[in-house]
Amino acid sequence: MIEQAHQQHPELSIERLCELFSVSRSWYYERGSQPESDAEEMALRDEIERIILEFSGYGYRRVTHALKRQGWEVNHKRVLRIMREESLLCHLKKRFVVLTTNSRHGFPVYPNRLADLVLSAPDQAWVADLTYIRLRSAFVYLACILDAFSRRCVGWYLSRDMTTQLTLAALRRAIDQRHPPMGLIHHSDRGVQYASHDYVQQLEQIGAQISMSSVGNPYENAKAESFFKTLKMEEVYLKEYESFADAEANLEQFIEQVYNTKRLHSSLGYLPPAEFEARSVTAASR
Numbered sequence: 001m002i003e004q005a006h007q008q009h010p011e012l013s014i015e016r017l018c019e020l021f022s023v024s025r026s027w028y029y030e031r032g033s034q035p036e037s038d039a040e041e042m043a044l045r046d047e048i049e050r051i052i053l054e055f056s057g058y059g060y061r062r063v064t065h066a067l068k069r070q071g072w073e074v075n076h077k078r079v080l081r082i083m084r085e086e087s088l089l090c091h092l093k094k095r096f097v098v099l100t101t102n103s104r105h106g107f108p109v110y111p112n113r114l115a116d117l118v119l120s121a122p123d124q125a126w127v128a129d130l131t132y133i134r135l136r137s138a139f140v141y142l143a144c145i146l147d148a149f150s151r152r153c154v155g156w157y158l159s160r161d162m163t164t165q166l167t168l169a170a171l172r173r174a175i176d177q178r179h180p181p182m183g184l185i186h187h188s189d190r191g192v193q194y195a196s197h198d199y200v201q202q203l204e205q206i207g208a209q210i211s212m213s214s215v216g217n218p219y220e221n222a223k224a225e226s227f228f229k230t231l232k233m234e235e236v237y238l239k240e241y242e243s244f245a246d247a248e249a250n251l252e253q254f255i256e257q258v259y260n261t262k263r264l265h266s267s268l269g270y271l272p273p274a275e276f277e278a279r280s281v282t283a284a285s286r
Contacts, residue, residue, distance in 0.1 A: 044072065045082055052088045055263060057234035060089070065270035107195035113211035114187040119149040121284060122277050123178055125185040125211075126154065128194060129224035130167060131232075133158070133251070135241050142251065143170035146227055147178075148187070150280070151265060152273035153227065153255050154178050158248050167193040171202055182207035189213045189221060230259065 044067075051066050052058060058066070060080040067074050083089050114125055125148040132139045141162040145155040155174025159166040174180075186208045188194040194212070203210055213221050235254040241247035261274045268276040 044074065045086060047072070048079065048082055048088065049086065052083075055234065055258070056238060057230065058264075062264050062266070062270065065264050069264075107192065107197065107200070109190050109195060110210040110212045112187070112213060113185050113209055114148065117185070121280060122147050122149050122152075123180045123184060124149060125187060126174065126180070127221055127224045128167065128171070128186065128188040129221055129228065130162065130191075130193065131228045132162075133236055133241070133247055135244065135247060140244060140247060141166055142231075143167045143193075144224070144227065144255075145170055145174040146224055147273070147277070148185075148223055150273045150277040151223060151227065151268065152260050152277060156251070156255055158244070158251060160244065162193065164193050164196040164198055168199055168202060171199065175202075175206060180206060180208070184208045185211050187211040187213070187221065227259075230263075231255075234258075234263075 047067065047070070048063055051063050055062070055066075060083050061076055063083065064074065064076040064079045067079065080089075114127070117125065119125055126145050127148050128143070128145045130141055130143040133142055138160070140158055140160050142156065142158050143166045144153050146152065147154050154177055155170045155172075157166055157169035157173060159169070171186075184206065186203050188211075190212045193199065200210065231251075231254065235250065235258075239250060241250065259273070261272050263272055264270045265273060265276070271279070
């Protein structure tokens, strides 16, 4: 190491030793002058690899935050260097295709009540959307509802058919799990699955305010689209589901045990959604 070489050859400057060891002076001074054992370096590399194995979509910034949560004192430049050396940088670039739903129907549509709304707690607003999942020989459809404040998936359902029963099942799961207060804003696109009589009636029964995006504008439901992109990149595209039951089991594991409770979210200050909710509730009670 550079420190040991400097002790053995004090006539050589740190700058000269950095050149001999093929490292930059900025790297040396960023890491400090304290000696680092090979064992510590290997332990750090092993932990980075373990994080990537569990969260294959993590880039170096999320890995850095995950390490700091575990007590490692490390900066993002060092993590980036190690991930480059170990070929651990995420290269998933498979195109995410947005599923378009049928908005040509005779049901009433509603204005966008979510635009420019500042949220301060869970269950003030939910966003709903659906996507397709490819099996070996067929497509199945996944409907999800997210809390717009914490981005937690509060209800989901997988079905072989893209019908109102699909979205309604996800909504009822969310209601059973969260028991939302009157006045909850429920936001979705204008697809028939969300505008149908049965779906709207369920929202009216819980006193929800109905909100819908403009036609052909997925950016008005960006939080749901972001969730599905993460789901596809970090779960669906990495596996080949053998059956409907296989897909359902893997999606449940990812949503409930990874995305909601472990995966760090940059927009939440690098906290998982469940932890972000818990902290917000604690802060509000003080």
